[in-house]
Amino acid sequence: xxxxxxxxxxxxxAFIVRGFAELGHSVNWSVDGKIGLEVALKERYxxxxxxxxxxxxxxxxIIEILRKxxxxxxxxxxxxxxxxxxxxxxxxxxxDDYLGKPFxxxxxxxxxxxxxxxxxxxxxxxxxxIIIGDLHVNLRTRSVSRAxxxxxxxxxxxxxxxxxxxxxxxxxxRTMLLEGLWxxxxxxxxxxxxxxxxxxxSKIDRDFKKPLLHTLRGVGYVLDAKN
Amino acid sequence: xxxxxxxxxxxxxxxxxxxxxxxxxxxxxxxxxxxxxxxxVARFAEEELHDALRHQMAIMRADAQLEGGAALANILAEHVxxxxxNRYYYLVIPPSGEVFNSGIPEEVKTISGFGTLQATASDVxxxxxxSKIGVIVLTERMPDGTFMAVGRESxxxxxxxxxxxxxxxxxxxxxxxxxxxxxxxxxMLFLRRLEHVNSTTGRIIEGNLSERLPSIGFGQExxxxxxxxxxxxDRLEAAIAGMRQISTDFAHDLRGALTRLRNxxxxxxxxxxxxxxxxxxxxxxxxxxxxxxxxxxRLARLEAGSIQYDMITVDLAEIIRRAIAAYxxxxxxxxxxxxxxxxxxxxxxxxxxxxxxxxxxxxxxGLCHTPPNTTIEIELLSEADAVILKVKDDGIGVxxxxxxxxxxxxxxxDQSRTNPxxxxxxxxxxxxxxxxxxxxxxxxxxxxxxxxxxxKHATL
Numbered sequence: 001x002x003x004x005x006x007x008x009x010x011x012x013x014a015f016i017v018r019g020f021a022e023l024g025h026s027v028n029w030s031v032d033g034k035i036g037l038e039v040a041l042k043e044r045y046x047x048x049x050x051x052x053x054x055x056x057x058x059x060x061x062i063i064e065i066l067r068k069x070x071x072x073x074x075x076x077x078x079x080x081x082x083x084x085x086x087x088x089x090x091x092x093x094x095x096d097d098y099l100g101k102p103f104x105x106x107x108x109x110x111x112x113x114x115x116x117x118x119x120x121x122x123x124x125x126x127x128x129x130i131i132i133g134d135l136h137v138n139l140r141t142r143s144v145s146r147a148x149x150x151x152x153x154x155x156x157x158x159x160x161x162x163x164x165x166x167x168x169x170x171x172x173x174r175t176m177l178l179e180g181l182w183x184x185x186x187x188x189x190x191x192x193x194x195x196x197x198x199x200x201x202s203k204i205d206r207d208f209k210k211p212l213l214h215t216l217r218g219v220g221y222v223l224d225a226k227n
Numbered sequence: 228x229x230x231x232x233x234x235x236x237x238x239x240x241x242x243x244x245x246x247x248x249x250x251x252x253x254x255x256x257x258x259x260x261x262x263x264x265x266x267x268v269a270r271f272a273e274e275e276l277h278d279a280l281r282h283q284m285a286i287m288r289a290d291a292q293l294e295g296g297a298a299l300a301n302i303l304a305e306h307v308x309x310x311x312x313n314r315y316y317y318l319v320i321p322p323s324g325e326v327f328n329s330g331i332p333e334e335v336k337t338i339s340g341f342g343t344l345q346a347t348a349s350d351v352x353x354x355x356x357x358s359k360i361g362v363i364v365l366t367e368r369m370p371d372g373t374f375m376a377v378g379r380e381s382x383x384x385x386x387x388x389x390x391x392x393x394x395x396x397x398x399x400x401x402x403x404x405x406x407x408x409x410x411x412x413x414x415m416l417f418l419r420r421l422e423h424v425n426s427t428t429g430r431i432i433e434g435n436l437s438e439r440l441p442s443i444g445f446g447q448e449x450x451x452x453x454x455x456x457x458x459x460x461d462r463l464e465a466a467i468a469g470m471r472q473i474s475t476d477f478a479h480d481l482r483g484a485l486t487r488l489r490n491x492x493x494x495x496x497x498x499x500x501x502x503x504x505x506x507x508x509x510x511x512x513x514x515x516x517x518x519x520x521x522x523x524x525r526l527a528r529l530e531a532g533s534i535q536y537d538m539i540t541v542d543l544a545e546i547i548r549r550a551i552a553a554y555x556x557x558x559x560x561x562x563x564x565x566x567x568x569x570x571x572x573x574x575x576x577x578x579x580x581x582x583x584x585x586x587x588x589x590x591x592x593g594l595c596h597t598p599p600n601t602t603i604e605i606e607l608l609s610e611a612d613a614v615i616l617k618v619k620d621d622g623i624g625v626x627x628x629x630x631x632x633x634x635x636x637x638x639x640x641d642q643s644r645t646n647p648x649x650x651x652x653x654x655x656x657x658x659x660x661x662x663x664x665x666x667x668x669x670x671x672x673x674x675x676x677x678x679x680x681x682x683k684h685a686t687l
Contacts, residue, residue, distance in 0.1 A: 190595070
């Protein structure tokens with residue numbers, strides 16, 4: 001995965017570059033908005049990570065220019081301005097995801113990977129059926145079956161499954177689920193996601209030998225046919 | 228040490244200046260009133276005099292028409308001679324016969340109608356002494372050529388005028404003086420009372436926060452002002468005491484969590500192989516620290532008003548339904564019931580994200596601080612101009628003495644001390660409630676707790 005990082009904070013930038021490099025991804029890092037934009041226009045990247053407040057040119061301006069030039073590379077905004085309305089503003093400008101600082105590295109890498117995958121298989125959205133192992137999910141009729149056995153899911157469970165299966169093989173963090181399924185961003189002291197996941201797991205995994213829905217402790221979940 | 232100027236000069240006080248302005252306005256007003264009055268009275272007296280002269284002239288005219296000018300002169304001469312208190316002067320010049328003149332000089336002939344001139348009169352009361360006096364005259368010429376004039380002394384009119392002028396001048400001066408003295412007096416009185424307030428303020432500035440301002444007296448508006456200021460001081464004092472408590476509690480919480488984290492890391496360092504579960508529990512510890520800071524930041528931003536929010540019409544029922552859908556599995560896993568029972572919309576004016584956070588915190592609170600098998604019920608009631616949100620549980624409730632403290636930061640009841648949570652949940656709820664100008668009441672319902680929030684109704 002080839003990533004462009006436009007971030008003026010030395011500490012954050014170095015931390016991200018090192019983290020991505022350890023996972024085998026190459027990162028080009030620019031500390032200036034104008035230079036970052038030039039690089040983004042010249043070369044093709046899989047994902048671009050942009051800070052909102054930058055010297056030279058603001059993150060939102062860069063995104064605007066890139067989108068006007070029809071560059072559709074997935075963009076994640078990484079910023080300290082993470083109030084709900086700032087998030088909405090960022091996404092409306094053309095960013096694909098938004099992560100508030102401070103952030104956990106696991107959260108960032110999960111989101112960047114999700115964007116990378118979305119960029120690659122763009123036909124996922126239009127597909128009628130997604131199959132993971134012996135789990136079949138029909139996106140049109142919303143019917144779910146595993147090993148030929150029809151599974152009855154509640155609407156909530158189905159939404160969770162659809163969210164996970166569209167990102168099959170990728171790590172989905174709790175925050176991504178909270179944002180994706182309950183659209184409002186609220187802090188909670190209760191493990192509400194875990195409870196939903198365990199419901200879903202009891203339906204799609206309990207009576208079958210091979211589990212598909214895995215927990216990554218401290219990070220999130222992944223739906224995958226591989227172990 | 229901060230020094231403040233506590234002594235005020237009377238001359239520079241607003242009260243005194245106001246009194247001076249009032250004195251000036253009042254004095255001028257009084258002066259104008261007196262002058263107008265004076266003028267009016269003088270005019271009235273002059274009119275009276277004119278009327279009297281016209282009346283005399285009418286009688287003379289009637290006599291002259293009836294009996295002729297010469298006869299009139301005789302009649303008048305007779306009249307003047309017999310009537311000792313005659314106040315009029317006459318002049319009759321008939322076309323033939325004797326002229327009658329009781330003191331009006333000849334130049335009166337040049338006057339037509341009303342006029343004034345100097346007459347010589349022998350004052351009977353002063354032994355026939357001849358004196359010059361001002362006279363107002365009315366003249367008329369009859370068709371037969373008789374010239375008639377009647378006059379009356381105008382000196383008493385002048386006396387009246389100058390008397391009135393004196394009253395006007397002295398009246399105005401004394402009124403202005405009175406107003407200034409009253410202004411000074413009130414200013415001094417006011418200053419003395421303010422002096423108390425000022426010295427108290429000085430002591431408060433120097434750090435004695437429990438001092439309260441004395442009553443200024445004088446009137447309701449000052450008492451209301453002092454009451455409001457004192458109320459402000461009450462709140463400030465409570466807030467400062469609260470802040471001190473908060474810093475202590477926060478440091479305490481933080482130290483506990485950081486010590487645990489440090490111990491875990493130390494253990495990891497000493498163990499030869501990396502133990503995954505230990506790393507995970509250290510991450511969990513760090514996460515709970517982060518959520519504590521997040522909650523603090525959120526609360527601080529909310530209270531500082533630096534959070535952007537959109538007050539729009541939202542359906543509270545929809546927000547609650549959504550929250551319950553999210554929380555239901557977790558509640559059931561913990562052996563608790565989460566119920567709501569409403570099917571229509573309950574529109575209020577509010578920020579959707581903040582209201583979601585409010586509901587989330589109330590449910591968190593219910594799930595966190597109740598024993599298993601507790602039922603948490605959310606009710607909505609619609610009243611004429613309000614929507615009432617009730618969150619009730621049949622858990623262990625809260626000791627009556629602790630209820631008021633529930634919304635304080637980091638406050639934990641004795642029973643809940645070991646429960647997870649940041650100790651900020653209800654503080655955040657209280658801040659969101661305040662932002663929505665709603666009202667929150669927390670009551671024991673034996674068993675359990677009732678949290679009631681009254682929002683203003685919004686019409687869709």
